[in-house]
Amino acid sequence: MTDTAAQVFDRDLKGLLDGIDSRLPKPFPEWPGGYPDQVEAALIDAVLSIRARYGKADTGVRAAVSRYKDAVGDQAPNSLPRLADFDAVKLAKVLHNHQMTGNETKAAAIVQAARALSGIGVETAADTDPQDPGHRAAYVNVPGLGPVTWYYFTMLIGAHDIKPDTWVKRFVKLALEAPELDADEYVRRLVNAAAAELDVDPRVLDHAIWLYMRSR
Incomplete structure (x- = not known):
């Protein structure tokens, strides 16, 4: 980073800290948590959250994740190969979600991402490395997905x-x-x-x- 770029960053950081101090209520609300050791749930949540209302425990994205857990009979689903084996049409029905991202249903994007990641050996949450460019590329190369939801996916499993x-x-x-x-x-x-x-x-x-x- 050049001296000028560093100065601009420091200026912007101070401005952001001032904005946080003046606008955000204190103390900060607790992070509701994601899905540690539940890579399937995290992937489903991350993709379904694209341009969607998150909802409460029994509505929206979280309800869809709960339906998936019930469908596979596992309340801590942590196997991308299992998710990769799902038929996308069947998964959309399980999730009660037929929304689109890019030119695919979100269910199809979930299945494709699961296949891409498991295809390079990323099978569980513990296998997922947020800093690995290969892991990130496997995700963001799926049509309709991108870096923002990659970051969210990794946050949900602990990053x-x-x-x-x-x-x-x-x-x-x-x-x-x-x-x-x-x-x-x-x-x-x-x-x-x-x-x-x-x-x-x-x-x-x-x-x-x-x-x-x-x-x-």
Whole structure:
């Protein structure tokens, strides 16, 4: 990073910290947790969450995950090969979800991602390395999926990170008064740096921002 770039980053980090301090309620709400050691549940949740209302325990995405667990008879599903073997049409029926991402149903994208990951030896949550470019490529090369949901998927299985989704980017733009800012990786670096400055789990800060922006 050049001196000028570092100065810009430090300036933006200060602006973001000021925005967090002035806008987000304290203490930050607890991160609701993901699916540690439940890679199937995490993958389903991450893909179904694309442009969707998350819902409560008995509605929306979480209800779909519960239906999958009931269908496979496993409340801690942690085998991507099992998910990869699902017929996409059958999975859509199990999930009660026929929404699209890209030109595929979300169910088809889930199955394709499970096949791509298990095909390179990523079979369980413990096998998934958020920093491995091959793991990331296997996921993001599935039509309709991308880096934002990759970050969310890895967060759900335990990565201490944030997802630079629409809500998070809007908050950063608001805090910095920079409506033109739209760089996912820069926003991700900023919010992770802010979490480190505040000594909080990045997922907690991500969740607090998400709740604030959803309530506006």
